[in-house]
Amino acid sequence: MRVRTDETGHVFRALTIAGSDSGGGAGIQADLKTMHQFGVYGMSVVTALTAQNTTGVHGVMEAPPEFVAAQLQAVIDDLGVDAMKTGMLANEAIIATVADVLSTAATVSRPLVIDPVMVAKGGTKLIDDSAIATLRERLLPMAALVTPNAPETGVLVGASVDSWDSVHLAAERLAQWGSDAVVVKGGHLDLDVAHAEGWRLPAASNQMVAVDTVYAQGTFTYFLTPRVNSANTHGTGCTFSAAITALLAGGAPVLDAIAQAKAFIYDAIVRAKDWDVGHGHGPTDHSTPIPVAMSGVTPGGSYYYDGRNWTRVD
């Protein structure tokens, strides 16, 4: 994909502040590949190195907080940022440093997406427990969007997230920390959707769907796709939040960006379903063509993407 510009020739730029995944499926590598695919110029601030592959995380080396600050400052002072995301932030000192720099820099008005990465698919912790409160108190108030999966949502609000009521309650509570919008991702949620919200799902979906629940300005909006039966889901969360960030960098409204990113990650999982890359949880296909945009998503609606089209199902 060619880098996109606006009518004045401005090149859209997106920044990821995250950990490196040597396996190339998650972290900085997933983010840059995804931003590139969306035609956005991608930049990276590396918070930690991981010796990682599809079977798990075999080692972590955290960057000194001062060096995270130096990378951030270098990017902000020279290249400029239209939208940014955080992924693996590793520890409290790095989170506090990122918050310090972002709250004083010119980027303060740029959309910030926080993907509160906590645990890799293999179970390795990617952030200290003691850092969660700092993430909540320092970073969430600056966020345009926070994108936790179900277990991360539970840790952030201090309650288990395993029912529709708990998803709704947790999203509302998370928004109170100051993020403009919240999306509770449904990759880990196996809830009964047959009758939830009165959705009219296509018969072929067999009710096996992955539902992402968005809470913004007091309203819930839902994005659904079929649930893909695949072991290759390494980096799905990173890829999803990087796609949203790339779209925000190009000026998309947040609900439209979430919808298009959700379609992209679904297509990327489908395309990599039968890949034999690695011996564990393989990556998704970051070279997936960008799905059609669904512009003007109505807050409060429920939308189903089948790999081709979006249908309103509420």
Ligand SMILES: Nc1ncnc2c1ncn2[C@@H]1O[C@H](COP(=O)(O)OP(=O)(O)O)[C@@H](O)[C@H]1O
């Ligand atoms: N098996 C699957 N089929 C379809 N979509 C999925 C599947 N697993 C995850 N997703 C989607 O991928 C994105 C990342 O979700 P999730 O796996 O919950 O995040 P994380 O990678 O942070 O744990 C979400 O949009 C989610 O709905």
Ligand SMILES: Cc1ncc(COP(=O)(O)O)c(N)n1
């Ligand atoms: C460096 C790094 N960052 C993030 C993840 C989480 O990956 P996922 O997107 O599957 O939750 C990871 N495994 N490694």
